[in-house]
């Protein structure tokens with residue numbers, strides 16, 4: 234009888250700890266060496282007590298297509314690989330320049346949900362072209378018969394009104410009066426695992442302050458509430474515009490800081506601008522699966 238469980242080997246993995254508005258990442262240079270990131274290894278790295286601690290792990294790899302500079306893979310703290318991470322994309326851009334992997338300021342990168350264009354500015358902020366937001370439920374994915382600006386979902390004894398937006402990853406957006414008192418830890422996990430979202434979802438609680446500003450807290454799929462979620466901020470602007478409450482340029486205030494979002498409207502590319510920062514370099518002395 235063969236033992237199907239992987240063997241564990243002690244390892245020393247160089248990494249860089251980075252953050253974008255307090256959404257924190259362990260970034261691995263998979264261009265210079267190989268990393269085998271199975272879900273269990275990701276969970277060990279992301280563990281805030283026994284590991285390094287992070288919301289997501291970002292793995293930089295060589296591109297597979299000639300029109301991209303790199304491939305960028307994203308793993309949630311729970312070990313699941315996902316298609317999009319806005320704050321991580323800004324960190325990725327600074328990482329590849331700092332590591333000497335490129336000196337370009339305009340970087341094109343492959344992700345599991347398609348290519349992203351990144352622009353590094355003189356002040357160190359980064360603009361990410363997040364592509365065209367997806368509103369067709371099949372592309373989110375979301376189980377609804379047709380695209381709409383608002384949906385009503387059954388949540389046990391209650392009903393909840395929400396918008397659903399795809400940014401290369403799924404997002405549910407709820408409008409609240411006061412984001413500070415929003416039931417993020419209660420409703421967040423219920424919606425994350427709601428059967429209407431077959432791949433689970435990120436959940437944003439948004440308070441619209443003016444046509445050009447909103448406040449947002451996010452329950453992230455696979456990570457819980459974080460200090461900021463870039464893709465959720467983008468999705469919130471798309472939802473707010475669908476409700477007729479926001480304009481083309483919006484400042485999104487998150488617990489960890491602010492992002493500038495520019496979205497001309499349906500069918501158009503959405504651009505997100507914000508900071509990214511290196512926290513420290515280190516070596517993870519852990520167990521890798523072989």
Ligand SMILES: N[C@@H](CCC[C@H](N)C(=O)O)C(=O)O
Nearest residue numbers: 318319320402454462463464
């Ligand atoms: N923090 C990220 C999003 C990371 C992935 C997300 N939790 C998902 O599962 O889709 C961001 O800044 O966009």
